[in-house]
Amino acid sequence: MITQAVGRVLSNEQVAPGIFLMSLKLPWIAQRAKPGQFIHVRIGSQFRPLLRRPFSIYRADAEREEIQILYQLVGEGTMRLSEKGEGEGLDCLGPIGNGFWFRREDAVLVSGGIGIAPLFFLAEAMLGKMSSDDPRGRGRKVTILIGASSRDYLMRRKELELLGAEVRVATDDGSEGYAGPVTELLAATLQENSDRAFSVFACGPRPMLKEVARITVRRRIPCQLSLEEHMACGVGACLGCAVRTPSGYRRVCVDGPVFDAEEVIL
Amino acid sequence: MKPNLRVKIGSIELKNPVLAASGTFGYGDEYADLIDIEGLGGFVTKAITLLPREGNAPPRTVETPAGMLNSIGLENVGVEAFIAEKLPFLHGLETAVIVNIAGSTVEEYVEVTRRLSECDGIDGFELNISCPNVSKGGLAFGSSPETVSEVVSATRASTRLPLIVKLTPNVTDIAPIARAAEDSGADAISLINTLVGMAVDVQTRRPKLASVTGGLSGPAIKPVALAMVWKATQTVRIPIIGIGGILNTMDALEFLISGASAVQVGTGNFVDPRCTMKIIDGLEHFCEENHIAKISDLVGSLQLSTGGAG
Numbered sequence: 001m002i003t004q005a006v007g008r009v010l011s012n013e014q015v016a017p018g019i020f021l022m023s024l025k026l027p028w029i030a031q032r033a034k035p036g037q038f039i040h041v042r043i044g045s046q047f048r049p050l051l052r053r054p055f056s057i058y059r060a061d062a063e064r065e066e067i068q069i070l071y072q073l074v075g076e077g078t079m080r081l082s083e084k085g086e087g088e089g090l091d092c093l094g095p096i097g098n099g100f101w102f103r104r105e106d107a108v109l110v111s112g113g114i115g116i117a118p119l120f121f122l123a124e125a126m127l128g129k130m131s132s133d134d135p136r137g138r139g140r141k142v143t144i145l146i147g148a149s150s151r152d153y154l155m156r157r158k159e160l161e162l163l164g165a166e167v168r169v170a171t172d173d174g175s176e177g178y179a180g181p182v183t184e185l186l187a188a189t190l191q192e193n194s195d196r197a198f199s200v201f202a203c204g205p206r207p208m209l210k211e212v213a214r215i216t217v218r219r220r221i222p223c224q225l226s227l228e229e230h231m232a233c234g235v236g237a238c239l240g241c242a243v244r245t246p247s248g249y250r251r252v253c254v255d256g257p258v259f260d261a262e263e264v265i266l
Numbered sequence: 267m268k269p270n271l272r273v274k275i276g277s278i279e280l281k282n283p284v285l286a287a288s289g290t291f292g293y294g295d296e297y298a299d300l301i302d303i304e305g306l307g308g309f310v311t312k313a314i315t316l317l318p319r320e321g322n323a324p325p326r327t328v329e330t331p332a333g334m335l336n337s338i339g340l341e342n343v344g345v346e347a348f349i350a351e352k353l354p355f356l357h358g359l360e361t362a363v364i365v366n367i368a369g370s371t372v373e374e375y376v377e378v379t380r381r382l383s384e385c386d387g388i389d390g391f392e393l394n395i396s397c398p399n400v401s402k403g404g405l406a407f408g409s410s411p412e413t414v415s416e417v418v419s420a421t422r423a424s425t426r427l428p429l430i431v432k433l434t435p436n437v438t439d440i441a442p443i444a445r446a447a448e449d450s451g452a453d454a455i456s457l458i459n460t461l462v463g464m465a466v467d468v469q470t471r472r473p474k475l476a477s478v479t480g481g482l483s484g485p486a487i488k489p490v491a492l493a494m495v496w497k498a499t500q501t502v503r504i505p506i507i508g509i510g511g512i513l514n515t516m517d518a519l520e521f522l523i524s525g526a527s528a529v530q531v532g533t534g535n536f537v538d539p540r541c542t543m544k545i546i547d548g549l550e551h552f553c554e555e556n557h558i559a560k561i562s563d564l565v566g567s568l569q570l571s572t573g574g575a576g
């Protein structure tokens with residue numbers, strides 16, 4: 001169920017060039033959020049911007065009743081979001097969407113740029129919470145492939161390693177890790193692990209997701225993609241956020257944002 | 267004493283003059299967790315066509331200054347699936363349910379209206395005549411008095427339920443169009459639908475909507491809508507429902523004072539799902555503060571200067 005609540009900004013800091021991490025006090029959402037779900041945020045109070053902006057839930061802490069979002073400066077909305085100070089209220093709808101579905105299988109997570117946001121939450125859920133010694137994730141192997149334009153934009157690497165994930169890195173400019181697109185790193189990883197069963201989970205720019213889908217579908221590896229589309233209502237009413245599927249258009253906001261790679265035509 | 271917010275649109279009794287506009291409120295259930303939809307005066311469904319429609323390619327929406335463009339392309343489940351899957355939820359709701367109807371031919375409007383008139387749970391119809399008329403080379407039904415008469419009189423003959431005709435603002439003069447709707451048997455008129463608009467990404471030099479142009483809505487269109495509502499009230503005697511850029515109580519009041527008997531909120535639902543609820547509370551407040559016993563007393567109370575003042 002989606003709820004509307006005003007979240008108090010607890011912190012809002014730059015964590016990489018043009019990337020901000022915001023913590024919000026949102027009890028109802030924090031207690032129910034699943035990895036892959038998002039919140040729809042009213043940033044302005046007047047017309048700039050007019051519509052809400054969607055952001056993946058990057059972390060949710062039910063006990064502290066907090067959620068975090070990790071966001072990149074893109075235009076007016078995110079610019080104004082970055083100016084919000086501690087104590088300010090932010091009108092949010094959430095948690096929205098289906099989220100990722102997973103059991104205890106091994107997993108390869110593929111992140112492009114800010115696509116790390118929902119995948120961090122997923123890795124945390126798969127491996128157990130960072131600071132606790134919850135043994136939930138033991139025995140499961142989670143590999144995360146992080147793609148970025150250059151090393152300055154490689155985010156949350158240490159935190160992911162602390163969680164127990166195997167982290168591999170690709171940068172477009174070769175400043176760290178594999179020099180080239182993260183999808184090539186994915187192809188290599190799949191090759192190395194061709195004797196094991198696992199699922200792939202990906203979030204990033206559309207061309208990257210298209211390539212991830214191509215690679216995994218061909219090898220019959222189960223793969224889930226978290227998609228982005230322009231959104232107006234965010235609750236399934238306006239049909240503005242359409243993605244093509246073999247059986248017609250579906251709504252990214254409430255039918256997704258996570259789709260099986262075979263289910264969508266990108 | 268609490269002010270009386272009731273208004274009448276033809277034979278439809280509304281508990282208050284605030285409705286949710288077509289295409290922005292789905293089939294009602296999407297907002298049921300977020301607001302008390304029975305608190306609404308009523309709501310209008312997404313357009314229903316005879317057969318299911320796929321809709322347009324994405325991107326379908328883009329924000330523009332104080333507004334947005336959309337090109338959903340009338341995506342809907344079609345009349346039979348609407349009756350089977352959506353109508354049961356609407357049936358018995360304590361709020362007016364108005365079904366928005368679209369078509370490519372006069373026959374399609376008639377067929378959908380006739381089929382829906384056999385069902386319970388519908389309080390009235392709103393004819394969306396902004397749609398392209400296939401037999402007239404794609405020109406909108408609502409763009410000439412002749413085609414308006416044709417589609418409205420044919421639909422009128424196929425139902426006893428109240429008929430609201432929703433006008434497109436993309437015309438030279440709204441007056442003869444409004445008159446044609448009234449003369450052909452419309453119980454009420456609603457306006458405005460979206461204005462044709464466009465936005466371009468200068469980096470890629472591509473249109474921001476896949477369909478190139480789309481419909482502009484939101485606060486940006488409010489002054490245009492208000493002027494058209496006022497013009498329509500000067501032309502016809504049937505009730506008018508004002509639509510366009512309404513986000514708050516003051517916006518709604520402007521329309522009521524200009525002669526609208528009720529208003530619809532579209533884009534405002536996206537900005538804040540509680541928008542309609544806040545407006546209803548705000549109208550009640552305004553009436554109380556200004557000692558207005560019934561909201562219908564406000565309708566058309568626009569004070570036109572006779573030249574004396576100022």
Ligand SMILES: Cc1cc2nc3c(=O)[nH]c(=O)nc-3n(C[C@H](O)[C@H](O)[C@H](O)COP(=O)(O)OP(=O)(O)OC[C@H]3O[C@@H](n4cnc5c(N)ncnc54)[C@H](O)[C@@H]3O)c2cc1C
Pocket residue numbers: 038049051052053054055056057069070071072073074075076077078079114117118227228229230231257328329
């Ligand atoms: C389900 C979902 C989850 C997302 N999660 C995150 C996240 O965790 N972190 C993050 O940084 N970004 C995320 N995004 C993208 C984020 O919503 C956009 O970057 C943001 O809306 C840009 O707003 P703006 O006003 O700054 O940019 P502008 O470019 O000025 O925005 C103009 C319009 O385009 C829309 N828009 C622009 N880019 C996107 C986009 N990529 N996806 C959807 N709409 C867009 C805006 O919402 C707005 O309506 C997510 C998008 C979706 C759909």
Ligand SMILES: Cc1cc2nc3c(=O)[nH]c(=O)nc-3n(C[C@H](O)[C@H](O)[C@H](O)COP(=O)(O)O)c2cc1C
Pocket residue numbers: 232238240287288289290312313336338340366394432458459460482483484485487509510511512530531532533534
């Ligand atoms: C996403 C969207 C979908 C719409 N779909 C319909 C529709 O199916 N039928 C219709 O008559 N009007 C439709 N409209 C028009 C609205 O009902 C309304 O007339 C218009 O948006 C102006 O009001 P507003 O400024 O309050 O949004 C749609 C508008 C939007 C924004």
Ligand code: FES
Pocket residue numbers: 230231232233234235236237238239240241251252253254
């Ligand atoms: S954003 Fe309105 S249906 Fe998805």
